[in-house]
Amino acid sequence: MxxxxxxxxxxxxxxxxxxxxxxxxxxxxxxxxxxxxxxxxxxxxxxxxxxxxxxxxxxxxxxxxxxxxxxxxxxxxxxxxxxxxxxxxxxxxxxxxxxxxxxxxxxxxxxxxxxxxxxxxxxxxxxxxxxxxxxxxxxxxxxxxxxxxxxxxxxxxxxxxxxxxxxxxxxxxxxxxxxxxxxxxxxxxxxxxxxxxxxxxxxxxxxxxxxxxxxxxxxxxxxxxxxESDVDGESTVTLDPIQLLSDKTRRVGNTEIKSGLIRSLFENVPPIIRFCTETQRIEPLPAPLQKMMKWKMSAITPNIVKSTVLRSGFRLISSEEGVDWLGTWSRHMKPPCFKAIREYQKINHFPGSFQIGRKDRLWRNLSHMQAVHSRREFDFVPQTFVLPADFLLFKRVFEETADSKESKWIIKPPASARGQGIRVISKMDQVPKKRPVVVQRYIANPYLINGHKFDMRLYVYVPSHDPLRIYLFDDGLARFASRKYSSSVKSLSDRFMHLTNYSVNRYNSEYRTNNDSAACTGHKWSLKALWAYLKKRDVDVADVIEKIKDLVIKTIISADAFVNVLTKANVRRKFSVHELFGFDVILDENCKPYIVEVNISPSLHSNSPLDISVKGAMICDLLNLSGFMIPDRRDIISDGPVRRKAKLPKSLIFDRRVLPQGLSTDEKVKHQYFSQRYNDEQVRKNILDVLTPDDLRILIETEDEFARRGSFERIFPTNQTRKYLKYFETPRYYNILLSEWITKYTRNEDRGIALLNSFCKKEIHLQHPAVDPNHMWTQYQKNQGHSSYRENDNPNTNGT
Structure with a gap:
């Protein structure tokens, strides 16, 4: 052997x-x-x-x-x-x-x-x-x-x-x-x-x-x-919605650990994925839920976004690894490209947002608003010309002011960033005659701090254009020129004196960094530090902030018609698009704010603890506001062989019925009725008498979003923003609805939430079309307003 x-x-x-x-x-x-x-x-x-x-x-x-x-x-x-x-x-x-x-x-x-x-x-x-x-x-x-x-x-x-x-x-x-x-x-x-x-x-x-x-x-x-497959092995993991949606937090040392999901204010509405900063912690979601959380990386995804989504349990994938991602932070796309976005996905741009993101189109839109409404109401933008189309007009204005102190002009490429191609001139022969540029009157009397010119970077978030909702982050950056300002014509070529861009001034040997978000030192401050500094100098900071809010709202409204048309034509569901804007604002010597430009891809690179402190908190709150949801497996696995899947609780996953969708005939009648009579104050108040399922979905989305705002402030709509409705090119029903809702319940928010929740418990918001006659506008008109669910108080009162 x-x-x-x-x-x-x-x-x-x-x-x-x-x-x-x-x-x-x-x-x-x-x-x-x-x-x-x-x-x-x-x-x-x-x-x-x-x-x-x-x-x-x-x-x-x-x-x-x-x-x-x-x-x-x-x-x-x-x-x-x-x-x-x-x-x-x-x-x-x-x-x-x-x-x-x-x-x-x-x-x-x-x-x-x-x-x-x-x-x-x-x-x-x-x-x-x-x-x-x-x-x-x-x-x-x-x-x-x-x-x-x-x-x-x-x-x-x-x-x-x-x-x-x-x-x-x-x-x-x-x-x-x-x-x-x-x-x-x-x-x-x-x-x-x-x-x-x-x-x-x-x-x-x-x-x-x-x-x-x-x-x-x-x-x-x-x-x-x-x-990463969806097989029965996942069924061994217990998914308890009550436990996952608990608001209780546990403490480990000095750190609070919160649930990985944010519960809705309302019944029968799915939760939102929670994001956190580097100083916070969240409970990891069970494996079956985490496997659905994929974030698509792009060439421009900032590290601050990458680290935030990783902390929340997302897995980073490339575009070659599939199309079952939930979110991405990428470059702006042409409008037809938005058609490929699935219902549960989110991309950080609106089609058409370049209407304010390009300097030439920003001016065209604001110039149109000045012509329609009055220059006085839109006086926050310096006089501007788009060359070569406006060359003759600019030449005439230039010659009229050639001998005055207002003869300084700033030239900008229409679609550049980081201070590229920007010059300050005072002679006509310095103006290019054929190359496309934007020529703007230079603010020669800026507000100076320690002899330095500065501007402010404000972070504005728009989660929806119809209805329009605008949020302003309570912090930002004040960026200083690294050389003391001089009004002398001889200094116009000094970019370190006249430009405030960090990408320009960092190359100056005199540039000083600032790592403390509360300190007023160096050439970059936090916006909160700037407000504190100005208050000590008896500046009416509250008035400055209100003027900035007015500037932001009017600027975004100026492009609202373009964005809505392109969104309706190219996006399956409005849930899928949202955008962060970087507004650059400068103050003159009287602390009057002027818009410099709007960035549709504001820099989120964090080169210092100050940047991380401001931008990290802002991105975390923004992602929480945006409302990412765990998708339904059936939405992701739409082709290929049938797979055995562990069922996810319906209360935890994306439900398209909760989001705004196509209108029923009854709802179209109501939309048309109030859009044609929006100038009648008495008629506008009756918009809340009967809340259709579509109305409920909009109001639920708005209230849930507001509850997750973090350090963002909603500046539109508010109980003071009804005056802005006249600036819209076309009256929009949802803007009227939100305006009246917020005005009525601004001092009694709990009452409004309780009313909506009573309907959610009955799943009225999931009906399409409405089944309950109490939520049909045409039925209400037939019954002359005698609806069984109306509140005991007078529905025409504003709740104040």
Missing amino acids: HPTGSYALQYVVPVSILNDDDNYPKLLQRRQELTDSDRKLPAIAATFEQTLTFVENFKCNQQKSIIGKTRLSTLLPKETDGEKKQLTPQQLCYQLNLKLEYLIRTRAIEQHRVISRTSILPTRPIKTKTVSKEPFNRSIPSIVNRSTEKTIISSSMTTFNSTATQEDLADKDSIGDNDEACEEMVEEENVTLLQQQQQQTMTDKDPFEMEDEEYEAEIEEESLRSS
Whole structure:
């Protein structure tokens, strides 16, 4: 009798056979030698039977190109002159299965023709060893039945793995690049392979096959823990909505840990994913929920956004890894590109926001508002000309003021950023005649602090354009020129004196940084520090802030018509678009604010603790305001084979019924009625007498959003902003609805929330169209306003 270990080493296969597709006769010869040998072992014979079955099937598909042969050569071990490596039967089986796996992935072989097992590769390969004359003992099963012709992958593969010696198990840390590639392929293909149905009855299986299936079940269970697939393994995780939506916080040391979801104020409305700053912590969501949270990275995604979404449990993916992401922070796209955004996804731009993001179009829109309403109401923008179209007009104005102090003009490219191409001029021959530029009257009397000119970067967030809702962050940045200001004409070429951009002034040796958000030192302050400084100098800061709010609201309204038309034409659902604007504002010597420009992609790079403090808190509150929800699996997995999915509680996932949607006939009648009579104050107040399901969805969204505002302040709509409705090019029903709702419940918000919640409990907000006649506008008109749900007080009162 020969020891099993020594016998295995006598029948090793050179690696060169694997690396050469023309060695098929050699494999046939090797099988014959093993079969005819008096000392053969059933395990080795079965192994080679399975190997050659694979090769035979592979030869039948030779008409297909092997596109991965070059890469395959990097995965298979190589022979060197100094060391002749050999493969034992089990190692040969592993390498051939690796090749089969790769050919399936590259579509060189059709999967359904060769796969009949749920696992191709073991969890780890058996380490390749060189031939040695020393005794080598390895446990090999003594009884193995020959596999059927249908089985390509030998079940002895998993047996060799499961009966590996302790020496092999100790080699986990030495797994090389080949093994990492194999494990990656197994992880990616596990979901598909699990769909193969095995219909064989228990009577047709021998003891070895039954043992093999038990082992494969363990492998399957392990793969489910790490796979991104939606399989039944997740059903073992308990998802308790009550616990996940609890408002209770636990404390670890000095840190409060909050729930990973923000509960809605209303019943039957799904929760929102919570985001936190680096000083806060949240409870990780269960794996089935976290697997749905993917954030698409782009070339311009700021690190401050990346770190914030990572803390919330999102997984970062590239555009090549799929389209099942929830959010992204990327460049502005052309309007037709927005059509590809799914209902549950969010992108950080509106189609058409360049109408205020470009300097030339910003002026065109504000100039139009001045012509329609009056220059006095839109006097926060300096006199501006867009060249070359306005060249003759500019020349005439320039000649009229050539001898005055107002002869300074600033030239800007219409679509530049970071101070590029900006110059201050005082002579007509310095103005380009053909190149497109924006020429603006230079504010020669700016408010100075310590002799330095400065501007303010304000962060304005717009989560919706219809209805229009605008939020202003309570902090920002004050950016100083790094050289003291002079009104002398000779200094106009000094960019460090006249420009406040950080990207310009950081190159000045006189520039000083500021790492303290509360300090008034250096050339960059926080906005809160600036307000505190101005208050000490008896500046009416409250009045300045109100003027800034007025400036922001009117500027955004000036582009509202463009944005709404493009959004309606190119976006499936208004939920999917939102935008952060960076407003640059400068004060003159009388502390009157002027708009400098609007950035649709404001810089979020954080180069100092001051930047991190301001921008980090702002991004966290913005993402909480935006309202990301866990998507429904059916929305994500819309194609491919049907997968077994662990059910997620409906109360935790995205529900499109809660969001604004198409209008019913009854709702269209109500919209038309109030849009045509919005100037009648008495009629406007009746808009709340009957709340249709669509009205409820808008109000619920608005109240929930307001509750998550954090350090943002909603500046439109408020109980004081009804005066801005006249600036809209077209009366919008939702703007009227919110204006009247907020005016009525501004001092009694709890009462309004309780009213909405009473309807949510009855699921009125989910109806489309309305089923309850008490929430039908046409029915209300027929009954002359006698609705069964009206409050006891007079509905025409404003609740004050």
